[in-house]
Amino acid sequence: MIHPVILCGGSGTRLWPLSRKDYPKQFARIFGEESLFQASVRRASGDCFAQPVILSHSDFRFLAAEQLSALGIEKATIILEPEARNTAPAILSAALYLDSEGCGEDVMLVAPSDHVIRDVQAYHQALDAGADAARKGRLVTFGVKPARAETGYGYLELDDAPDSFGAHAVPVTHFVEKPDASRAAEMFASGRYMWNAGIFMFRVRDIIAAFETCSASMVGPCREAVDNARPDLGFIRLDEAAYARTPEDSIDYAVMETADNVSTVPVDCGWSDLGAWDAVWHEMMPDAHGVAKSGAVTQLDCHNTLLRSEENGPHLVGVGLENTAVVAMGDAVLVADMSDLQKVKVAVQRLKDQGVPQAETFPRCYRPWGWYQTLALGERFQVKQIMVPPGRQLSLQSHVHRAEHWVVVAGSANVTIGEEVQLVCENQSVYIPIGTVHRLENPGKVDLHLIEVQTGSYLGEDDIVRYEDIYNRA
Amino acid sequence: MIHPVILCGGSGTRLWPLSRKDYPKQFARIFGEESLFQASVRRASGDCFAQPVILSHSDFRFLAAEQLSALGIEKATIILEPEARNTAPAILSAALYLDSEGCGEDVMLVAPSDHVIRDVQAYHQALDAGADAARKGRLVTFGVKPARAETGYGYLELDDAPDSFGAHAVPVTHFVEKPDASRAAEMFASGRYMWNAGIFMFRVRDIIAAFETCSASMVGPCREAVDNARPDLGFIRLDEAAYARTPEDSIDYAVMETADNVSTVPVDCGWSDLGAWDAVWHEMMPDAHGVAKSGAVTQLDCHNTLLRSEENGPHLVGVGLENTAVVAMGDAVLVADMSDLQKVKVAVQRLKDQGVPQAETFPRCYRPWGWYQTLALGERFQVKQIMVPPGRQLSLQSHVHRAEHWVVVAGSANVTIGEEVQLVCENQSVYIPIGTVHRLENPGKVDLHLIEVQTGSYLGEDDIVRYEDIYNRA
Structure with a gap:
């Protein structure tokens, strides 16, 4: 063995x-x-x-x-x-x-x-x-x-x-x-x-x-x-x-x-070792014109070019490109000359220096209980999509600055608000007032998807008080 | 005169x-x-x-x-x-x-x-x-x-x-x-x-x-x-x-x-006449390297290049580009050689032939009563942001296939559901069951923003029955 x-x-x-x-x-x-x-x-x-x-x-x-x-x-x-x-x-x-x-x-x-x-x-x-x-x-x-x-x-x-x-x-x-x-x-x-x-x-x-x-x-x-x-x-x-x-x-x-x-x-x-995007381009088996593409991509007269639109990414259109690598996501797009791909590292460092969150943060954020993704961020509100696989639960928590509305769009949720626990099914919603202790859990057999609408004066991830957490994060 | x-x-x-x-x-x-x-x-x-x-x-x-x-x-x-x-x-x-x-x-x-x-x-x-x-x-x-x-x-x-x-x-x-x-x-x-x-x-x-x-x-x-x-x-x-x-x-x-x-x-x-993106590039007064940029853009060693990220667009990074035009939006990205910009028309026609909605449809959809924008579209749900300026109202309407949850995130709304009219303020929500006649109106002095979560088996814009409309669309 x-x-x-x-x-x-x-x-x-x-x-x-x-x-x-x-x-x-x-x-x-x-x-x-x-x-x-x-x-x-x-x-x-x-x-x-x-x-x-x-x-x-x-x-x-x-x-x-x-x-x-x-x-x-x-x-x-x-x-x-x-x-x-x-x-x-x-x-x-x-x-x-x-x-x-x-x-x-x-x-x-x-x-x-x-x-x-x-x-x-x-x-x-x-x-x-x-x-x-x-x-x-x-x-x-x-x-x-x-x-x-x-x-x-x-x-x-x-x-x-x-x-x-x-x-x-x-x-x-x-x-x-x-x-x-x-x-x-x-x-x-x-x-x-x-x-x-x-x-x-x-x-x-x-x-x-x-x-x-x-x-x-x-x-x-x-x-x-x-x-x-x-x-x-x-x-x-x-x-x-x-x-x-x-x-x-x-x-x-x-x-x-x-x-x-x-x-x-x-x-x-x-x-x-897929050290840079040109190596990925090579592994994607480019066509006779040297074009490799994946995802929602349309191209016209490109040569030796990588065109990728990642999952849920924008529709990418390439016209007349030569030796170019394009990687498009909803929150960030890279366009680089194939011979300059080693500089991507430098560009990302620059983003980091500028405080651009996309430098390090992936749009879909994985947690022990599933994932969330921000759909819209306004001045006093934020909309997130949240997915919890069967059997998982978020920590028992509260927020000082924000209230939350949850609308279940697929699956079922066991929701604790204060002392009360209720089953919230597809097409039902609940409201969690500022400061109220709450917990979200998927008691079902299929993935739970919900839309969270947050309102408040401060919407950062660090506005959280954890009371209990099965993943030892409390 | x-x-x-x-x-x-x-x-x-x-x-x-x-x-x-x-x-x-x-x-x-x-x-x-x-x-x-x-x-x-x-x-x-x-x-x-x-x-x-x-x-x-x-x-x-x-x-x-x-x-x-x-x-x-x-x-x-x-x-x-x-x-x-x-x-x-x-x-x-x-x-x-x-x-x-x-x-x-x-x-x-x-x-x-x-x-x-x-x-x-x-x-x-x-x-x-x-x-x-x-x-x-x-x-x-x-x-x-x-x-x-x-x-x-x-x-x-x-x-x-x-x-x-x-x-x-x-x-x-x-x-x-x-x-x-x-x-x-x-x-x-x-x-x-x-x-x-x-x-x-x-x-x-x-x-x-x-x-x-x-x-x-x-x-x-x-x-x-x-x-x-x-x-x-x-x-x-x-x-x-x-x-x-x-x-x-x-x-x-x-x-x-x-x-x-x-x-x-x-x-x-x-x-x-701004006939193509190179004309826009020219009007944007490129810097000494010929780089013109607007929006959330970071670049490294580019020359004679247009880099635009439109309002609420992704962060765009350009590395080592020459004679390239990039226009990035959340739902669509164009990357083209500057000398091939007349072909953008052909590419858009191809998108149209492929049935890609981005060919013709702008992500923010303007209506007589304001605008809406889709934030997420799932198999049985859709999330929209809706804005209604003061004094405007949507038609009195109902849907055959979808229920709607509305969460007001800014301003106030007068919401009609069936026979009942209620004032819904920031951080409040209402539910509109399938088939129920409803209307949304902004009675206030500031823009109303709300998040609409739709659930149902069919979520197309054409699932609408209009009973009354101040914009004569009923």
């Missing part, structure tokens, strides 16, 4: 506006209905895999749990990092956790959750080869056959150009940092350099031993963080103080580049 | 998505708070002008009246064309109307409502010169000094390049159709050709006489359309059957090109 360890604490901005700080890339629906995170988990499930271990950030815990549940995966371990400290402490913590569960002799697979792999069969074949090598005590990396002279990735240098892909592990000579353009061209031409995909396999005890040898200072704090971890509604929270003392480092620097038992499995599996 | 006649029945699509069939360019806010229509009316108001005569289409009557009222103009004649039949019947009808009001000896000024004039002083000076010539029996056109070798306009050919602009009328040799590029370059170089701006001045009786001479067949039906016009809530509706018999023609073809008493006043007044 292989233990998949999926890393999903990251929060990049280069796929803005679809990826935002509070709803990052790995959870977004970039290709169809399945998120990259869900695809990563699905790729590491099946007969030869144990239940997944998910490493994530506290902010994304309900999102991760929700997406696992949508995938039909009810058994998973979700370990919450108190803060992001790069890959080394995360992977070591996962290894120590698995060891504490008695799985020290087993092989673990570490995979990022925000990459795409088109040829899953080739990937699984390479994992078989990796597992063989790991069982022999090797620390296995996976080296992706380069598709071009890319300057954005690190490389793995091999002794010889591989004679096959996915078949067996070979020794790694060097880890190579991101090269400049001319060096990248040389490396690409030689055939001896593979992209470092950030995917690893090793026995649990082997990687712990490697940390003890190569990065001994990391082991103590990480072990303490795991030993003192506390369960929280099914999640495992690493100890905050101990985790804060772990050195911030990548697994490459901390272990792989210095360990003497590293191997790589060369693999050719249609891998992409 | 000069009688301004403002033509505002047009409905172009080249400024889509801001200009749509049901909310065309002349009423849109392209530059600041004032619409092009309002600016046109304001330019023709003051001591030497009589109250304006507005020629418009029935669909836009309340929009035109609303925008006049916002301008503080309470006295205006709004003549409604039953259908658009080009400029000749519209102008002749206005002349016949003015004649019937005893103004036959007066001078009328005919001006489009969807153009921009930057130098109003130069324009007024030219109008003075035009009025002098008109009083001597001339049919006066205004010839705009060309700024470039434009192929998109018709031209007026003069005997000589004018020695001054706006000072006096000179004879016109020929009307010249839109030229090809090389002919346009020659004409531009010669200095003898002026752009035909579609602005005219003549005595009322002189233009009627000119029609009798040059387009006699138009006079009978137009006179009948005016004589049989009927008043409707302050508007004047031309007789439909008679107007349908008028030949569809432009004033240029019908009269100006054949009449022997035509003069032109050469004028240099910063005129633009």
